[in-house]
Amino acid sequence: MGKRPRREMAGLKLLQIQVSADLKGLFIRRYKRFFADIKVSDGSELTVHCPNPGSMRDLLRESAPVWCTTSKNPKRKLKHTLEMIEIGNVWVGLHTIRANQIAKCILEKNFLESLSDYPEIKSEVRVGENSRLDFVLSGNFVDLRTTYVEVKSVTMSSRNKALFPDSVTRRGKKHAELLSDLSRKGNRAVLMFIIQRSDCDVFSIADDIDPNYGKSLRKAIDNGVEVFAIRTHVTPSAIRIDSPIQVEF
Numbered sequence: 001m002g003k004r005p006r007r008e009m010a011g012l013k014l015l016q017i018q019v020s021a022d023l024k025g026l027f028i029r030r031y032k033r034f035f036a037d038i039k040v041s042d043g044s045e046l047t048v049h050c051p052n053p054g055s056m057r058d059l060l061r062e063s064a065p066v067w068c069t070t071s072k073n074p075k076r077k078l079k080h081t082l083e084m085i086e087i088g089n090v091w092v093g094l095h096t097i098r099a100n101q102i103a104k105c106i107l108e109k110n111f112l113e114s115l116s117d118y119p120e121i122k123s124e125v126r127v128g129e130n131s132r133l134d135f136v137l138s139g140n141f142v143d144l145r146t147t148y149v150e151v152k153s154v155t156m157s158s159r160n161k162a163l164f165p166d167s168v169t170r171r172g173k174k175h176a177e178l179l180s181d182l183s184r185k186g187n188r189a190v191l192m193f194i195i196q197r198s199d200c201d202v203f204s205i206a207d208d209i210d211p212n213y214g215k216s217l218r219k220a221i222d223n224g225v226e227v228f229a230i231r232t233h234v235t236p237s238a239i240r241i242d243s244p245i246q247v248e249f
Contacts, residue, residue: 016241022068025041025066056166059092169210175191
């Protein structure tokens with residue numbers, strides 16, 4: 001039922017965002033949503049900030065290698081932030097904000113042909129009374145519509161298929177419905193899934209986890225919302241933007 005984004009492989013540029021993770025450890029546990037304990041090289045345990053509100057399903061494996069970044073902000077209670085975990089032979093990015101940074105780089109550097117040449121890119125824009133979307137694009141001389149872009153971070157996979165969401169997402173459903181409404185009103189509406197791992201070739205919706213989200217997204221697509229899924233390659237020093245991958249619904 002789903003529509004596939006155009007595979008825009010021609011002219012792809014080597015782009016990346018810096019991470020600079022400097023603390024390696026082994027994962028022990030996650031608790032209270034935003035806390036994680038790791039074991040560092042001297043054998044001691046350290047509590048770090050977990051920057052991912054999702055379930056991180058199938059990722060939080062005891063003794064799995066992890067990398068953290070270190071903050072220089074003296075006011076922070078937790079000095080380190082959990083950035084990535086190694087599953088099999090691939091690093092998976094856990095920091096949801098990185099997805100927005102990657103998406104901004106994609107938009108600013110014209111990585112995708114059909115989302116290029118927008119001189120005005122605004123972040124975290126209020127839409128309506130109680131909603132915000134990640135980006136609003138304007139100023140394209142070919143397509144005069146205002147373009148709204150919402151970004152989702154993807155970490156879950158099964159058999160080389162990236163899947164979203166990893167838990168029930170009322171917020172995601174709300175965003176799909178908002179984009180659908182914007183598209184019906186004549187705007188351009190885009191949902192960009194940033195896959196923070198390099199071992200996936202296809203993207204799809206985890207209907208078994210949240211069937212209501214799947215229904216809302218498919219309805220949004222029928223109303224003209226465009227979907228892109230972008231694979232990345234995660235390393236302790238940087239996250240490299242790889243390529244768009246096939247979308248199946």
